[in-house]
Each structure stands twice: as structure tokens, then as C-alpha cells.
Amino acid sequence: MSELAIRTLTGVVMIAVALLASAVGGTIFAVAVAAVATAMYYEWTRIVRDWGLSWKIGGFFYALAPALSLLWVRERDVHGLELLLWVFLVTWSTDIGAYFAGRTFGRAKLAPSISPNKTWAGLCGGVVAAAIVGGAWALMTGLGTLLLMLAPIFAVAAQAGDLFESWMKRRAGVKDSGHWLPGHGGVLDRLDGLVPVAVLTAIAQLLGLT
Structure with a gap:
């Protein structure tokens, strides 16, 4: 199986799990978020083990x-699920x-x-994709037109988060934060933009902006 196929299959499984936990909400979602946050911290401590x-x-x-942000967004009001999915999208x-x-x-x-491997074309492609998908979801669900403007801005923030984690790995001399996810590396590698x-x-x- 090609690397792209493995990466795609793993991504589909992760998305399915995230959507299911988000839809159920409550304790199931809270436990899932806590588990992911724990994995993130574990990988972080391995990367920075000699940094103080x-x-x-x-x-x-x-x-x-x-973790707290996702729980807040999901359970804040009746539109929590739609806004949480906007975050994911x-x-x-x-x-x-x-x-x-x-x-x-x-x-x-x-x-x-x-x-x-990061390019300016990739940055622009990510911003455009987020603006289209995030904007379409905001309009479809009635979340508000402000999210049309926030989507591309947050896309830049997501890629800044990706670069920050890349800087950490380069400083630590590691390729991936972990090996949990075939084709993706570790949990931090997948959630640095989130x-x-x-x-x-x-x-x-x-x-009160959303």
C-alpha cells in the first residue's frame, strides 16, 4: 500500500472517530478529549526531555x-456541535x-x-481551502458571517502551529513526535494545527463573536 493510501486511510479513521465522539458529546467526548490531551503531553515530554x-x-x-477549548465549544450552547465541526473542518x-x-x-x-517541505503554495492552498470549506459550513449552519473572515485567519494560525511543532522536532532531532498513527507519525504531528x-x-x- 502506498504512503498516500496509508495516510488517507488513517486520516479517514481519525475523522470518523472524532465525528462520532463529537456527535455523542457529554462524557464520551470528554473522555476522548482527555485521552488525546494525555497523548499530546506524553509526546511533548519525550521531545523536550532535555530542555528543562x-x-x-x-x-x-x-x-x-x-482540550478545555474543545469542551467549551462543544457544550457551550445549542450550536456547540456545529461550531465544533467548524473547528475541525x-x-x-x-x-x-x-x-x-x-x-x-x-x-x-x-x-x-x-x-x-513547507511551501508558500501550501500555505496559500491551506488558506483557500479553509476559507471555502469553513465559510460554506458557516453559511449552511447559520453560524454567522463573521466565521467567513475568521476561517482564513485561523488557517494561518493552524499552519503557524504546524511550523512551531516542526521547529520543536528539528531542535530535538526527531522526525515525528510519535509512531501511533500510520502515515502521520504521532498525535502532536496531527493536532499541531488544531x-x-x-x-x-x-x-x-x-x-461573543460566534
């Missing part, structure tokens, strides 16, 4: 903040758009000293 205590403490909040479409745009049109490197999107969405909701 402050990095381990920072990793705790790095894993905790998106923006993150996923950013990743997918960046991957295929980068492979197809990628020439100029975005940050070669941090992540040699972290800022989840936190920013929760902040926007707290401020």
Missing part, C-alpha cells in the same frame, strides 16, 4: 488549553489544502530552516 522543567510545564498547558481543510497545493505547485520554501484553531475559536466565543 519550564518546557515540561509549558507542555502541560499546551495540551490543556485546546477549518483545521482539516487547511492540512489537506496545504498538502496537495504544496505537492502540486510547491516551489518557494516557506521556512526551509524549520520545515523544508491547537491554535481550537483556542482561538473558544476565545472568539467567549468574546
Whole structure:
């Protein structure tokens, strides 16, 4: 099986699990989020094991903040599920758009000293994909037109989160944060973009913007 096929199959399974847990909500969703946050922190501590205590403490909040944000978004009001799915769709479409745009049109490197595979074409592809998919979902579900503007902005934040994790791995001298997910690496490798999107969405909701 090709690497792309393995990556796609694993991605489909992860998406299915995330959607099922999100739809059920309540305790099931909370347990799933807690399990993922624990895995994130475990991988973080392995990466920064020689970097000092402050990095381990920072990793705790790095894993905790998106976990609390996702729980807040899901259970805040009757539109929680729709907004949570918007968070996922923006993150996923950013990743997918960046991957295929980068492979197809990628020439100029975005940050070669941090992540040699990231390109400006990938960045633009991710932003466009998130704007289209996130915007369409916001309009379909009546979440509000403000999310049309937030989708591309949060897509940039998602890719910044990806670059941050790439910088950590490069500094630590590791290729992947873990080996849990065939074709993807570790949990941090898949959720580095979700972290800022989840936190920013929760902040926007707290401020009454969504």
C-alpha cells in the first residue's frame, strides 16, 4: 500500500472517530478529549526531555488549553456541535489544502530552516481551502458571517502551529513526535494545527463573536 493510501486511510479513521465522539458529546467526548490531551503531553515530554522543567510545564498547558477549548465549544450552547465541526473542518481543510497545493505547485520554501517541505503554495492552498470549506459550513449552519473572515485567519494560525511543532522536532532531532498513527507519525504531528484553531475559536466565543 502506498504512503498516500496509508495516510488517507488513517486520516479517514481519525475523522470518523472524532465525528462520532463529537456527535455523542457529554462524557464520551470528554473522555476522548482527555485521552488525546494525555497523548499530546506524553509526546511533548519525550521531545523536550532535555530542555528543562519550564518546557515540561509549558507542555502541560499546551495540551490543556485546546482540550478545555474543545469542551467549551462543544457544550457551550445549542450550536456547540456545529461550531465544533467548524473547528475541525477549518483545521482539516487547511492540512489537506496545504498538502496537495504544496505537492502540486510547491516551489518557494516557506521556512526551509524549520520545515523544508513547507511551501508558500501550501500555505496559500491551506488558506483557500479553509476559507471555502469553513465559510460554506458557516453559511449552511447559520453560524454567522463573521466565521467567513475568521476561517482564513485561523488557517494561518493552524499552519503557524504546524511550523512551531516542526521547529520543536528539528531542535530535538526527531522526525515525528510519535509512531501511533500510520502515515502521520504521532498525535502532536496531527493536532499541531488544531491547537491554535481550537483556542482561538473558544476565545472568539467567549468574546461573543460566534
